[in-house]
Amino acid sequence: MKNKSSRYLASPYIIWIVGFIVIPLLTIVYYGFTDKSGAFTFSNIAEILVWENYRPLYRSLILSAVSTLVCFLLAYPLAMILRWYKIGRGSIIVFIFILPMWMNSLLRILAWQTLLERKGVINGILTAMHLPEQHLINTTAAVLIGMVYDFLPFMILPLYNALMKIDDNTINAAYDLGASFWQVLTKIMLPLTVPGIVSGVTMVFVPALTTFAISNMLGGGKIYLIGNVIEQEFMQDSDWNQGSGLSLVLMMFVIVSMLIVNHFDDKKDMGRGGVI
C-alpha cells in the first residue's frame, strides 16, 4: 500500500478532481465575483437581496423542506416494516424500492406529467367513475409530488441501513424493561438511526433545493425556483456572472444546511459515547 508506485494509481483521480471539480468551481467563483468587463464586484452576490431572486430561493427552501419531511415520514415506517419482517438487502422488496434509481429521473418526471395532465391517467380514471376532472398539473402540489417521488429512494436506503444495524437485543431489552412501543421508537430507534436520518435528509434536501427540471416539467413554468432563476441567467440571458453569483449563494445555503444537520449528528454521537 505504501510503496511509491501505487501512488501513481491515484493520478487519474487527481486529474478528474482538478479538471472536473476544482477548475469548474474556481471558474464559477471567478465569474461570480466579476462583472461583464472582468472587474471585481460583489454585486452578483448581493443580487440575492432582490425580490426576484430571494422570492424563488424562499420558495425552494420551503418546497425542499416539505418534500424532505414527507420523504422522511414515508420512508421511516417503511424501513421499520422492512426491518420488522427481516427483509434482507437481496430481497425483491428492497430491490423494487431501489429500482427507480436506475432509471433516468427526467423520464420518471415525464411519467408524472402523463399521470397528472388534464387528459392524463388520473383524470381518465376520475372521468370513468363520473367524477369531475381535477386540475393537478402545473401546481405547487405537482412539483412537490415530483420531488418526493424522485428523491424517496435516497431517503429509504440510508434509513433502512441504519435500522438494520440496530441489535434486536437492544430493542428487546427496552421492551423487557417495560418500555412502550412509542418509547422504544423515540428513545431507542430514532436516536440510533440519526446517522441514517442525516444522510437521508441531505440526500433529499440538497437536490430538491437545487432542482429546476422538476419545477419546469410539473410546474409549467409557473412555479419559479432558484434553480430556474440560475438556469435563466445562464441559458436565456447569457449572464454568466449573475448566474455564477447566485450559484455561489445557493451553494452557501447548501453548505450551511448540511453543517446544521451534521452538527446535530455529531452531538448525538458524542452524547451516546458519554452515556455508554
Next chain:
Amino acid sequence: MGVITKMDGREKTGLLRIFGNRAIMAAVSVFVIAGVSASAVGCGTTEKNIEEIPTPLKDTLYVYNAGEYIDPELIDMFEEETGINVVYDVFETLEEMYPVIEAGGVIYDCVCPSDYMIEKMLQNNLLQEINYDNIPNIKYIGEDYMKMASEFDPGNKYAVPYTWGTVGILYNTRMLDELGVPYPTKWSDLWNPKLKNEILMQDSVRDAFMVALKKNGFSCNTENPEELDKAKQDLIDQKPIVQAYVIDQVRDKMIGEEAAVGIIYSGEILYVQDELEGTDVNVEYAIPEEGTNLWIDAWVIPKNARNKEYAEKWINFLCRPDVAAKNFEYITYSTPNTGALELLDQEYLDNKAVFPDTKELLKTSEFYHYLGQEGDALYNDRWKTVKSS
C-alpha cells in the same frame, strides 16, 4: 468496553461518510456541470485559438439548425448529389446557439438563425458575405421576402431566407364553445378570466412581451420603460389564468386537448391540423388584430466557416424548388420559395394561416430587432419579475 464503543462510533461515521459524500457530490455536480460547460465555451474566443483547432475532414460540411427543422431525407439527398459529407447538429434555442458560434468551440459552415439573431451576429461581426454566384437558385426566393429580410440584413448580403411566419393564437373551437367564450381575434382576449387554466403562453422573453406590448398598441421592439412596465403588469395579471409557460409543448398539448388556447408559431398549425384529422377536434389559428411578430429564419455563413463553398452549395440546394417543396411538406413552415409554391397543392396556398397576405400584415406587425445588451436587460429583468411572482 471502551474499544467497542469507539469501533461502533467509527463504523457509524463511516456509513455517514459514504452517504454524506455522495450527497455533497450530488450537490456539487449541479455547479460542476454548469462550470464544465462554462469553461468549455469560455475558451477559444480569439481568432488565434480558432486556427489552432485541427482541421476536420475535408469533405465535410458542418450545419447547425434548430431541432426538427428539416426533412432528414434532404440531408441524404444532398450527400448523394454532391458527395459532401454533412455533419448536422441541432440547437433548441437561438440563445443557446449564439455563444457556440461566438466562442468558436465548434465551427459550423452554415447556420439557420432568426431575424433578430442575425442582426446581433452581424453587429458582432460573426458573419461573412455570401457569394451569390454560387447560389443561382436565389432567383426563386420571392422579392417580397428578400425585401423583408433586408430589414435585418441591409442589402441582403448575408442571409438567405429559409422559412417565415407569424406568431398567433391556436384555439380549440369545441372547448371554447363549451366554455362559452367567443373565438379569439385579439391578444386582449387572452385576459378573459373565463379562460382560467386554458391558456398556454410562450416561455420566452420576447414572445411573451410581444403579446402584452401589442395588446397595448406598443411596438414589440420598444425600449420605453413605461411601456414595458405596463406590459409586465399585464403579464403578472394574466399569470393566474395561464395554465403553463411552455415552448415546443404547445403543439402537443393542443393536440392532446390539454388547453383551449395556445400561442404558437404559424408553422405548427398544419402539423396540428394533420394530427387531428379524422377526430372531432377542430383547431383554428388567428393572427390577432393588434398585429403580431413576423419572423424570417435564414441561412447564414459564420465568419470562421471553413467550407464556405460547401455552405453555398447547401444553401443553393435548399433553394431548389423541388427541395424546398419537399421540405415544406415535412416541416410545414411557410416557404419564401416562389418556385416551390408552384409545386404545392392549392389547398396549402389557400390556407391564410400559413400563407397570410404579407402586405396587409406588415401594416401592424413587426420583426424583432436586436436591442443590444442593455435593451435585452430591460426585457429580461421584467420577465424575471413575471416568472417570480
